[in-house]
Amino acid sequence: MDTKSLELVASYLDHLSALLGRIDAAQCVAIGRELHRTCREGGTVYVCGNGGSASTASHLACDVSKNVTTTDRHRLRVISLTDNMAHFSAIANDLDYSEVFAEQMRNILTPRDAVIAISASGNSPNVVKAAEFARNLGCPVIAFTGFSGGRLRELASSSLHVESREYGPVEDLHLVFNHLLVIILRELVASEAAEAN
Secondary structure, three states: OOHHHHHHHHHHHHHHHHHHOOOOHHHHHHHHHHHHHHHHOOOOEEEEEOOHHHHHHHHHHHHHHHHOOOOOOOOOOEEEOOOOHHHHHHHHHHOOHHHOOHHHHHHHOOOOOEEEEEEOOOOOHHHHHHHHHHHHHOOOEEEEEOOOOHHHHHHOOEEEEOOOOOHHHHHHHHHHHHHHHHHHHHHHHHHHHHHHO
16 A cells, blocks of 8 residues: 555645635625626626636636526626637737736726636736736726735735645635635525516
């Protein structure tokens, strides 16, 4: 039996379990309500991140778009800025990689929209620039962060933060935040639909 590997797995799971126990449920609900309000008032939620966080951005946009629908009257618009690779790569190639999200938003972001910015370190230059652009336009910026939270956490109007300095657990918890927001939004949309009937 590979004792060292078993110890590493047990240590990782222990750390993850401790982090799960520290999730701020009230903050998750508050952010869910903010996203619901944005969409109910005609806004769109844009999501961005790099690497594993890019996958989380796509995952969140997919989950909310697909799984938070009860009727045609109650649909939420959530778009991941990581998913149009032609536009993404053109900006990175012709301008700079730090502009890949902010430049996309210059075409589409309005003050009634919201931005979810995901960065484990909180210091990814392109995510920080996106948050700065959104904030300057008056949009709510919701940050998913880890480590110290970095510049992104300072810029955000609200955040879901993971108190860990390891990328794996931070990214794991960001996916948990994703699924918690889906549960919260589904309930809010269902309640709104029931009240309308």
